[in-house]
Amino acid sequence: MTSAGPIETWTTILTVAATAVAGDVLTAGAMRRIGDLDEIRAQSGLPGAIRAVVSSRMFLLGVFSMALSFFSLLFTLSNVDVSLAAPASASLTFIGNAAAAKFFLHENVDRRRWIAALFVCAGVALLAH
Amino acid sequence: MKHTLTPQRYLILLAVILTASFGDVLLSHGMSQVGSVSIHNLGLLFTALKNPWVISGIVLLLGFFASYLTALSWADLTFVLPSTSFSYVIVALLSHFWLHEYVSPYRWLGILMIVCGVGFVANGPSLTEHPLPVSEPQ
Numbered sequence: 001m002t003s004a005g006p007i008e009t010w011t012t013i014l015t016v017a018a019t020a021v022a023g024d025v026l027t028a029g030a031m032r033r034i035g036d037l038d039e040i041r042a043q044s045g046l047p048g049a050i051r052a053v054v055s056s057r058m059f060l061l062g063v064f065s066m067a068l069s070f071f072s073l074l075f076t077l078s079n080v081d082v083s084l085a086a087p088a089s090a091s092l093t094f095i096g097n098a099a100a101a102k103f104f105l106h107e108n109v110d111r112r113r114w115i116a117a118l119f120v121c122a123g124v125a126l127l128a129h
Numbered sequence: 130m131k132h133t134l135t136p137q138r139y140l141i142l143l144a145v146i147l148t149a150s151f152g153d154v155l156l157s158h159g160m161s162q163v164g165s166v167s168i169h170n171l172g173l174l175f176t177a178l179k180n181p182w183v184i185s186g187i188v189l190l191l192g193f194f195a196s197y198l199t200a201l202s203w204a205d206l207t208f209v210l211p212s213t214s215f216s217y218v219i220v221a222l223l224s225h226f227w228l229h230e231y232v233s234p235y236r237w238l239g240i241l242m243i244v245c246g247v248g249f250v251a252n253g254p255s256l257t258e259h260p261l262p263v264s265e266p267q
Contacts, residue, residue: 027198028206037202053198094214098207107205108257112249116211119246126239127217 004079012076013085017092019069024093025100026062032105033058087128091121134255138203142212144196150219152189158228159183204255211250217243 004012034040034052041049053059076085098117102109109117134142159182163173177183200209218240224230 024206024210028201028209031198031201034202037199094210097210101206105206106257107207108254109207110253112253113207113211116246116249117207119242119249120211120214123239123242123246124214124217126235126242127221 009080009084012072012080013088014092015072016069016076016085016089017096019065019072020089020093021096021100023062023064023066023069024097025104026058026065028062028101029105030056030059030062083128087125090124094121094124134204138200138255141196141200142209145193145200145209145213146216146219148189148193148196149213150216150223152186152193153216153220154186154223154227155182155189156186157224159186205257208250208253208255211246214243215247 030053031037034056037049037053040052044052073085073089076089094117098109098114101107159180160177162182163177163180197209197213200213221232221236221240225232
């Protein structure tokens with residue numbers, strides 16, 4: 001079914017992965033700024049916790065990026081086989097998240113976490129077969 | 130300080146895994162009943178919203194998002210993502226045993242690799258300890 005050339009195929013797959021990484025990192029960064037949701041819920045109840053989350057601009061930007069990723073995946077799927085597009089974008093997202101979490105969220109991505117990301121990335125790619 | 134998780138927090142991670150995998154499988158089962166949606170019959174998507182399997186799938190995926198955000202509020206992204214990727218394994222098992230899809234040897238190998246990846250992070254610290262900024266000496 002793949003009707004796109006290699007450049008278009010990989011550009012759309014990279015767009016899906018990049019917007020997914022942006023969405024994940026922005027929501028994770030927002031949750032780190034907001035603080036422990038369990039504690040917020042204990043203090044101001046579930047409505048307070050929901051209010052804390054949805055009033056964060058960073059969180060809303062993250063959700064917007066996730067929506068962009070979803071629609072770019074839909075666009076990709078209309079031109080590229082799902083057996084290539086889905087695992088390729090999911091695997092690239094895993095690796096991209098590890099790098100972005102290290103640089104933007106300053107997470108300690110040690111060897112253990114890199115190996116985990118690579119194993120999961122390879123595993124997701126194999127699931128397509 | 131090494132951040133390890135309390136049993137309650139492990140339950141949240143389990144909720145992320147189960148709601149993501151069961152949500153996807155219920156949506157898939159519901160959409161197989163609704164039929165193929167194309168650009169010419171987008172109205173079928175509204176019909177899909179009346180399907181009980183699709184509704185249950187959406188409710189579970191909302192639960193997934195809530196528990197995923199809760200997990201991100203006390204654990205690193207690079208801990209939560211590999212740990213919860215176990216949901217891929219659950220989806221493969223459910224599609225094999227419940228939806229009777231064929232799971233090839235490559236897929237079983239992929240499942241094994243994901244399990245190994247989860248094992249690598251599961252025993253590690255869940256949160257990076259950021260030292261407080263050191264104040265300038267007077």
